[in-house]
Amino acid sequence: xxxxxxxxxxxxxxxxxxxxxxxxxxxxxxxxxxxxxxxxxxxxxxxxxxxxxxxxxxxxxxxxxxxxxxxxxxxxxxxxxxxxxxxxxxxxxxxxxxxxxxxxxxxxxxxxxxxxxxxxxxxxxxxxxxxxxxxxxxxxxxxxxxxxxxxxxxxxxxxxxxxxxxxxxxxxxxxxxxxxxxxxxxxxxxxxxxxxxxxxxxxxxxxxxxxxxxxxxxxxxxxxxxxxxxxxxxxxxxxxxxxxxxxxxxxxxxxxxxxxxxxxxxxxxxxxxxxxxxxxxxxxxxxxxxxxxxxxxxxxxxxxxxxxxxxxxxxxxxxxxxxxxxxxxxxxxxxxxxxxxxxxxxxxxxxxxxxxxxxxxxxxxxxxxxxxxxxxxxxxxxxxxxxxxxx
Numbered sequence: 001x002x003x004x005x006x007x008x009x010x011x012x013x014x015x016x017x018x019x020x021x022x023x024x025x026x027x028x029x030x031x032x033x034x035x036x037x038x039x040x041x042x043x044x045x046x047x048x049x050x051x052x053x054x055x056x057x058x059x060x061x062x063x064x065x066x067x068x069x070x071x072x073x074x075x076x077x078x079x080x081x082x083x084x085x086x087x088x089x090x091x092x093x094x095x096x097x098x099x100x101x102x103x104x105x106x107x108x109x110x111x112x113x114x115x116x117x118x119x120x121x122x123x124x125x126x127x128x129x130x131x132x133x134x135x136x137x138x139x140x141x142x143x144x145x146x147x148x149x150x151x152x153x154x155x156x157x158x159x160x161x162x163x164x165x166x167x168x169x170x171x172x173x174x175x176x177x178x179x180x181x182x183x184x185x186x187x188x189x190x191x192x193x194x195x196x197x198x199x200x201x202x203x204x205x206x207x208x209x210x211x212x213x214x215x216x217x218x219x220x221x222x223x224x225x226x227x228x229x230x231x232x233x234x235x236x237x238x239x240x241x242x243x244x245x246x247x248x249x250x251x252x253x254x255x256x257x258x259x260x261x262x263x264x265x266x267x268x269x270x271x272x273x274x275x276x277x278x279x280x281x282x283x284x285x286x287x288x289x290x291x292x293x294x295x296x297x298x299x300x301x302x303x304x305x306x307x308x309x310x311x312x313x314x315x316x317x318x319x320x321x322x323x324x325x326x327x328x329x330x331x332x333x334x335x336x337x338x339x340x341x342x343x344x345x346x347x348x349x350x351x352x353x354x355x356x357x358x359x360x361x362x363x364x365x366x367x368x369x370x371x372x373x374x375x376x377x378x379x380x381x382x383x384x385x386x387x388x389x390x391x
Contacts, residue, residue, distance in 0.1 A: 006343055007036040009071060009080035009104075011064045011095045012087030014040030014050035016182060019109060020086045023136070026335030027084070033343055037071060037080050039064040042091070064095045068102050082132070082346050085109060088186045089193050089200065093118040096133075100125045105132040105346050107339070111204045111375065112368025114194035119372040126365045132345040132355060134338065135363040135371075137208040139265055141334030142283045143300045143320055148213045148267075148276055150317060151288070156309065157271030163250040165210040167202040168264040172236050172256035175229055190234045195379045196225060199238035202265075203254035203378075204371040208363055209267050210250060213276075217245040217370070218252070220388045223378035228257045240378050243388075252374075284328050301325030338362045 008027050013020030027033045037059040041047040044062030051060020061067035071079045082105040085095055093113045099106045100122075112135055113119045126133045139145060151157065177184040186192040187201055194200045211217060220243040225235035236257045242250040255261075265280035274290040288296040288309060296309060302325040305313040320337065323329060341361035348355035357364040373391050381389040 003032070003347065004077055005031065006033045006081040006346060007077075007079065008033055009067055009083045010035060010038035010040060010058075011067070011083055011085045012040065012091065013038065015046060017086060018183060019136075020084075022332050022335050023084055023086060023339075025332050026339045029332070029336035030340060033339060035084075037061065037067055039067040065098065068095075068098050068104065071104075072102050080104065081350065082107060082342070090114050090191060093122060096122055097125055100129050100131055100133070103129070103131065105342075105349060107134040107136060107342055108368070109136045110208075110363075110368065111194065111200045111371055112365070113372055114192075114200075116369075116372050116376045119369040123365045123369045132342065132349050132357055133365040134342045134357070135365065135368040136335075136338065137205060137212070137363040137367070138331065138334050138338070139205060139209060139280050139283075140212045140363065141337040142280070143317075143329060143337070144278060144283055144286045144298070145209070145213065146317055146320065147298060147300075147303065148269075148278055148286055149215075150314065151276060151310070152213050152269060152271075153215050154311065156273065156311075157269060157276060158273030160214055160216060160244070160246060160248045160269060160271050162248060162270040163210050163214060163216075163244070164268045165206040165250065165252050166264070166266055167206045167254040168258045168261040169202060169254075169256045170259040170261045172198075172229065173259045175231065188232055188234060188236075193234065194375065195234065196238060196375045197232070197234035198236050198254045198256045199225060199240075199375050199378055201254075202256070203238045203240075203252060204375065205265055206252050206254055206267070207371055207374050208367060209265065210252060211367070211370070212359070212363070213267060213278075214244075214269060216248065218242045218250065218374055218391050219245055220390055221252075221374065221377050221381055222386050222388050223381035224386055225378060225382040238378070240374075240381075283330065283334075284325075299325050300329060 024035050039061040040050040048060045083099045085108040096106050177188050221240045223240040226237040237255045239253045269276045277287040285299045301321040345355040377389040377391045
């Protein structure tokens with residue numbers, strides 16, 4: 001008999017929020033998880049009204065405090081098995097800490113918190129309670145990100161010399177926050193978004209792609225955080241020159257004022273033996289460039305081991321694609337892969353079995369903490385006119 005579906009509680013996601021919808025589609029992707037409860041808005045009346053109007057029946061709560069307290073008292077199988085936090089950044093820390101204290105695993109949107117102190121306290125609480133905690137760095141859920149990680153960490157590109165990790169958007173090239181667009185309003189408000197706008201919102205994705213694929217950390221940064229749109233309180237253009245843990249160098253950059261760019265996340269990795277290129281907008285394939293050879297393009301679902309470049313490939317990696325090549329996996333599939341992997345650790349936790357949120361399948365709380373440390377160092381570097389600052 002198959003295991004019962006896990007129940008998921010939403011914190012945030014009402015009043016037209018975007019990111020909750022790909023998450024909930026991903027949660028329902030495999031039939032082994034389902035959304036059953038939600039505290040959708042900080043205004044209790046709005047939260048309850050939104051729950052009543054949700055696309056399918058859920059238990060609505062006026063606040064996340066009420067949801068956590070009530071769900072704890074329900075029998076196993078009825079109460080939530082993990083919480084998904086999809087609020088603006090400044091409402092990540094408090095519900096996450098309260099869920100952890102209640103023994104409820106957490107999957108949280110990025111960036112983890114708005115301050116480094118909060119992220120350290122959250123990471124310490126996760127370690128103390130020995131509880132699953134994931135951070136929603138979506139793009140490491142693409143199968144080609146997993147293959148890229150295997151290629152680089154297997155040494156097939158040699159020693160890594162240079163990485164260019166970037167995320168380019170153009171949707172904030174004008175003052176759209178003045179039009180009433182909620183998604184823009186909170187992202188340019190340092191009280192809700194944190195000390196960096198473009199860096200915190202999407203630069204952390206570029207950093208995570210670098211760290212996930214290469215296994216390297218950023219040790220020092222020299223940063224420029226710029227505001228191209230007049231009147232903005234935080235950056236809409238973010239550039240960091242980085243020193244990596246192996247002595248290599250990198251650019252981690254993001255912008256939201258590059259007209260014509262949509263969600264252009266990408267990474268180029270240059271090693272002593274070859275280079276790897278990957279773009280999230282074309283996530284079905286990656287490109288390998290070797291000296292004196294034609295480019296090699298590897299497509300998701302159509303990769304063969306021992307082809308003259310690739311060696312043996314891990315069985316679990318090869319089993320991950322869900323549909324045949326040529327039928328594209330995409331954004332929702334990447335989210336689903338993260339929730340699928342998180343589910344395995346939640347089930348192990350509930351059964352009293354060992355689990356290891358080691359960052360290999362989804363970003364963990366320490367990945368989130370490192371992202372905030374990186375942003376903090378970049379902000380400090382900007383205040384010191386681009387001086388090198390330790391992360």
